[in-house]
């Protein structure tokens with residue numbers, strides 16, 4: 001079961017009307033989408049996901065609400081061409097990034113450092129690169145680079161060294177094997193501050209799915225698709241995604257620095273967007289759903 005994060009807030013900020021055309025870039029198990037569908041009986045929902053398992057479940061859930069939707073089984077980096085094939089009018093776009101609870105809970109998908117499984121972590125089961133390839137073929141320098149960049153892991157060096165040393169004898173096959181190597185390569189004190197494999201697993205997942213690059217491309221495309229008065233809502237779960245969103249929203253909602261001192265801002269440089277909200281989940285939501293604790297919702301509107 002997946003509990004949707006910041007559900008009421010995102011429904012409210014999407015500013016849904018009965019005939020709204022909405023794009024949900026991260027259908028998952030349909031929590032946000034099914035609730036959106038309830039509020040747009042005369043509108044239409046386009047929902048993306050690259051995970052076939054999620055789509056099968058979500059399809060049934062959405063059909064219980066209405067038939068005014070289409071699920072598009074592709075990476076959301078293709079949002080622009082896929083949406084423009086279908087409509088020119090988009091009133092709201094939602095991103096709820098990361099993995100869903102069923103993806104984490106299903107040991108076979110290899111996302112969890114608590115459950116033993118082959119190292120996989122692909123959100124799209126047809127993709128070529130898996131966690132196994134990253135862990136067993138990347139050089140010492142490449143491993144350090146992704147652990148620092150995508151995991152902000154301060155013990156990246158010793159963890160990468162331990163992986164390379166282990167590989168001299170055998171390949172690293174499973175999630176628990178990797179988690180154990182990580183645990184044994186960090187100082188005792190560090191092991192007590194949450195699971196030592198958390199950041200490295202996050203880093204490998206981001207690398208396998210190319211998450212940050214893909215998100216940048218898709219967010220830019222989303223801003224170009226949204227029509228006047230429409231909103232883009234983004235729920236992120238870690239600082240790297242949030243930084244991309246914050247920077248892009250700041251850029252499109254402000255006058256370029258070098259022109260800010262001009263007495264009159266030329267029309268073409270006036271910002272086309274305004275930032276509407278930047279909210280975190282309530283204490284009650286975090287108590288009910290600890291996965292929500294690192295979430296943040298940012299909302300922007302085309303003026």
Ligand SMILES: C[S@@+](CC[C@H](N)C(=O)[O-])C[C@H]1O[C@@H](n2cnc3c(N)ncnc32)[C@H](O)[C@@H]1O
Pocket residue numbers: 002003004005025026027028029030031032033048049050051054074075076077096097098099100123214
């Ligand atoms: C956090 S879950 C979404 C949960 C959903 N909002 C709900 O309430 O049930 C994120 C979903 O987005 C999908 N996803 C992540 N990155 C994607 C991408 N680049 N393209 C398409 N789907 C993606 C994942 O497969 C996952 O199913």
